[in-house]
Amino acid sequence: MKVYVQETALLNYSYSQVQQLIHNRKWDRMPKKEQILAIYNYVRDEILFGYNRADEIKASEVLQDGYGQCNTKGILFMALLRAVDIPCRMHGFTIDKKLQKGALTGWYYQLSPEEIIHSWVEVLYDEKWLNIEGFILDVSYLTKLQQKFDQQSGSFCGYGVATNDFQNPAIYWNENDTYVQKEGIVQDFGIFDSPDAFFSTHQQELSPIRQFIYRQVVRHLMNRNVNRIRQG
Structure with missing residues (x-):
């Protein structure tokens, strides 16, 4: 399991601002479930969806960008988890570019390419590997998007979402898998020890x-489109 808690060039959790965040939020003093939940919610909602x-x-750098x-939220999520000694790894994919239409x-x-590099994080919890993808969209953005398309209740693909339950996607963690883009996956590249790999x-x-x-x-135009949705 040591490989799944190691620091890497991308997972630079000894960086002073990363350590200060962990100390300020008291994540290093919580039970494991509360650690995962608090870090997950932070990455989902306080690190906004953007490019x-x-x-x-x-x-x-992800932390500094805010x-x-x-992929980038996943890197920060993994670094924070490993910093408090929670094993995690990366699962790599591609997704259909239709998922990004609107952004x-x-x-x-x-x-843009027909397929876009994608990943989620697998977290070892209670002797099981959980698939964690639901942190990608902050709730403020997703809520505005749901209001914009309030007649859409089933499958939805676009604006950073690919789910079979648009109004109630599995983005809340309670010892479960979480997803928000899974239905857009095209290729599965398998599991990697780290984002660096x-x-x-x-x-x-x-x-x-x-x-x-x-x-x-392009990314600045995409961020402008995303912020326009978030602001309603």
Whole structure:
């Protein structure tokens, strides 16, 4: 189990601001269930849904950004869990780009890859590995999205969501699996000891110029669209 609590380049939980957060929230002094729940809720709701400069960024950078998506929120979640000695690992996938429609619009939706790199975190709890994906969308954003599409009660795909129960997705943790994008999965790459291992093998297929356009233009447009939804 040691490999599942190790610090890595991306899971840099000894970073001072990460340690200060853990100390301030008293996560290191809670029972295990309360630790997982408190860290999960923090990553879900206090780290807002949004798009960082890249997938493979350090936990400390995600914390400083204050926002993230599946991969980057997952990195921060794993770092915080490992910092309090809770074993976790990463499960890698791709998702259909239709899941991003609404956040991605216009020309940059048309130019985006058909499949997007995706991941969730598996957490060892009570001798079982739980699939944890429901932290991706903050509740404030999801609630506004549900209000915007209040006639949609079953399956929904778009705006960062892919679920079979749009008005009641499994995003609340109580010793269970949580999901919010699972229904958009296309390819399953399997389990990795760390995000470092996953991203050393699987990265988004973008040319250097498209990477530059994404970092400098596209992600800011996507974040603007997401914030517009969140603000109602």
